[in-house]
Amino acid sequence: MLKFINQYPQKLSVTIMWYTPNCVDGGDWTKKGWWNLAPGQSAVVHGGDLSDINRYWCYFAHAADGAFWAGDLARQAPSRAFDWCEWTSSTDSTQIGYRMQDVGDHDDLDITLTP
Numbered sequence: 001m002l003k004f005i006n007q008y009p010q011k012l013s014v015t016i017m018w019y020t021p022n023c024v025d026g027g028d029w030t031k032k033g034w035w036n037l038a039p040g041q042s043a044v045v046h047g048g049d050l051s052d053i054n055r056y057w058c059y060f061a062h063a064a065d066g067a068f069w070a071g072d073l074a075r076q077a078p079s080r081a082f083d084w085c086e087w088t089s090s091t092d093s094t095q096i097g098y099r100m101q102d103v104g105d106h107d108d109l110d111i112t113l114t115p
Contacts, residue, residue: 006037019054023085058098071099
């Protein structure tokens with residue numbers, strides 16, 4: 001289970017990306033978003049055992065005030081809800097940087113987003 005916890009004083013929006021070999025529209029990863037979390041709120045964004053799927057999971061989050069939690073895996077994402085293969089894009093997409101998280105052999109991971 002992958003859960004995000006918002007301990008930032010603003011609303012956060014979160015997207016995730018996980019390994020899915022031979023994704024239908026191209027690439028080996030699926031990206032999905034957005035989960036909107038009010039301050040203090042949490043959300044389970046993926047159920048099941050994480051390490052059974054892959055030990056690496058990726059995420060990107062941004063706050064209403066412009067703060068963000070990012071990494072160096074550049075992919076396109078729209079501002080609306082989506083569930084796409086990693087190289088799928090649209091005219092309303094922008095490039096974001098996903099952060100990779102190694103879950104090792106753990107089945108569950110809580111990611112707390114703080115200032």
